Amino acid sequence: MTGDAPVSPAAPAVRTGTGDGRHVIVVGAGAAGLAAAERLIAAGRTVTVLEARKRIGGRAFTDSVGGQIFDAGAAYIHFRERNPWVGIAEGLGVPLTRHRGWGGGRGFDGTSPLADAFRDERNAARHRLWDRMEALDVEGADRSVADVVAPGDEMERWVALRYAQQAIGEEPHNVSVADIMAQWEGADDTVREGYGTLVARSGQWLPVTLEAPVHALRWGSGGVEAETPKGTVKADKAVVTVPVGVLAQGIRFDPVLPAEHRAALERLHGGALTKVALAVGRDRLGLPSPADLFEIRSGFVFECFPYDRDLIVATIGGDPARELVARGEAAAVAHATDVLAGILGERVRGQVVAGKLADWVSDPWARGSYSVAAPGHLSARAALGRPVGERLFFAGEATAGPGSMTVGGATLAGRAAAEAALGSAA
Numbered sequence: 001m002t003g004d005a006p007v008s009p010a011a012p013a014v015r016t017g018t019g020d021g022r023h024v025i026v027v028g029a030g031a032a033g034l035a036a037a038e039r040l041i042a043a044g045r046t047v048t049v050l051e052a053r054k055r056i057g058g059r060a061f062t063d064s065v066g067g068q069i070f071d072a073g074a075a076y077i078h079f080r081e082r083n084p085w086v087g088i089a090e091g092l093g094v095p096l097t098r099h100r101g102w103g104g105g106r107g108f109d110g111t112s113p114l115a116d117a118f119r120d121e122r123n124a125a126r127h128r129l130w131d132r133m134e135a136l137d138v139e140g141a142d143r144s145v146a147d148v149v150a151p152g153d154e155m156e157r158w159v160a161l162r163y164a165q166q167a168i169g170e171e172p173h174n175v176s177v178a179d180i181m182a183q184w185e186g187a188d189d190t191v192r193e194g195y196g197t198l199v200a201r202s203g204q205w206l207p208v209t210l211e212a213p214v215h216a217l218r219w220g221s222g223g224v225e226a227e228t229p230k231g232t233v234k235a236d237k238a239v240v241t242v243p244v245g246v247l248a249q250g251i252r253f254d255p256v257l258p259a260e261h262r263a264a265l266e267r268l269h270g271g272a273l274t275k276v277a278l279a280v281g282r283d284r285l286g287l288p289s290p291a292d293l294f295e296i297r298s299g300f301v302f303e304c305f306p307y308d309r310d311l312i313v314a315t316i317g318g319d320p321a322r323e324l325v326a327r328g329e330a331a332a333v334a335h336a337t338d339v340l341a342g343i344l345g346e347r348v349r350g351q352v353v354a355g356k357l358a359d360w361v362s363d364p365w366a367r368g369s370y371s372v373a374a375p376g377h378l379s380a381r382a383a384l385g386r387p388v389g390e391r392l393f394f395a396g397e398a399t400a401g402p403g404s405m406t407v408g409g410a411t412l413a414g415r416a417a418a419e420a421a422l423g424s425a426a
């Protein structure tokens, strides 16, 4: 995911501090960083955005395979009722499409179609699991999703497994009920040109220095200094918007971050949600368009022909996604094709014309799909978001509170961090 084509305009050279108390560095040009930069510039601050990749947008990235575009990262504008991207898209004249909803689709167990009774049993198990999660006192006694499954209820255990893997990219025993319950509500929209394209379009006017990974960040009473291969940038404050795995291991803070932030980073980690995009021939394997399929052994969900494209996007999460990514792109594409061939027949093989793996797990600038809070530690998100010494301000999907893990949450968190930086005394 690192060798992407540039989307941002010409990158300015890195600049040194202005010394006038008004220069802010923004680390990372994903949704949170772009939102923070926009707000700071609007308030008249001098802003230097330092981005590690060759492009802006971060984990919102529209890629292509065999001439078909697909969102390698974020694809759905979740909770459209309160998502800032609905208004941003409208402002840019980008039309949105209401998603047809979740939970449909034809299911398979290996090569065998699942009986109709499976759907009813699955839906009943979902309700049982939901009721138990909603009844849990998450303030006082949060537990993992695996812990709330009724002992011996195999269907409920399976529902919890696939829900945690597909929604959070993690295994149920590592997923906090409080965290997952804070995430999901409302309807979703999609973007024909791609969510990643929309995010990049919205930020294309911002002064982003690309290919400038921050390796070290010094902070103290005199200001901040960000070390990059293109030089050291000095400023008064920094808004840091990199993913949790990069915060924990990819940037050397000097002095080290306060204990509260280090503890928060031990309780948040990047999950593993991965996609394999398969470009297919025009006859569309004889399926209607659109179509959703899922296969219960592998954990794959197949979204077929989004926006009537000759394309199938396979999504997989949790440990199966980690295993898939570890095997490399060619093996991942072959595995997704094998599962699809099991469902639809051997002729699938001749019709998959190209494939691409979206690997956010080993990507050094993502280190996971999106943040997961350990059971009992939802408060780590707020702790991570607290400013440090009126110099460092943290934002991103991990710090967003309800609606975190999403592009919309990251944007709101970026704006809030910018406001905090503007309001701080330093």
Ligand SMILES: Cc1cc2nc3c(=O)[nH]c(=O)nc-3n(C[C@H](O)[C@H](O)[C@H](O)COP(=O)(O)OP(=O)(O)OC[C@H]3O[C@@H](n4cnc5c(N)ncnc54)[C@H](O)[C@@H]3O)c2cc1C
Residues within 6 Å of the ligand: 027, 028, 029, 030, 031, 032, 033, 050, 051, 052, 053, 056, 057, 058, 059, 060, 072, 073, 074, 075, 076, 077, 078, 212, 213, 214, 215, 241, 242, 243, 246, 250, 251, 273, 274, 275, 358, 360, 364, 365, 366, 368, 369, 370, 395, 396, 397, 398, 404, 405, 406, 407, 408, 410
């Ligand atoms: C497979 C997948 C599917 C998803 N689906 C959805 C979805 O449908 N809807 C939704 O809302 N969300 C979805 N998400 C989550 C969404 O993509 C993220 O929550 C959101 O994009 C995060 O924005 P951010 O600004 O917090 O982080 P990022 O987008 O990761 O931005 C951080 C930026 O920092 C840069 N960076 C990293 N390290 C450094 C460094 N050392 N120096 C400088 N720059 C650095 C990165 O390159 C990146 O550009 C999905 C994510 C994945 C991976």
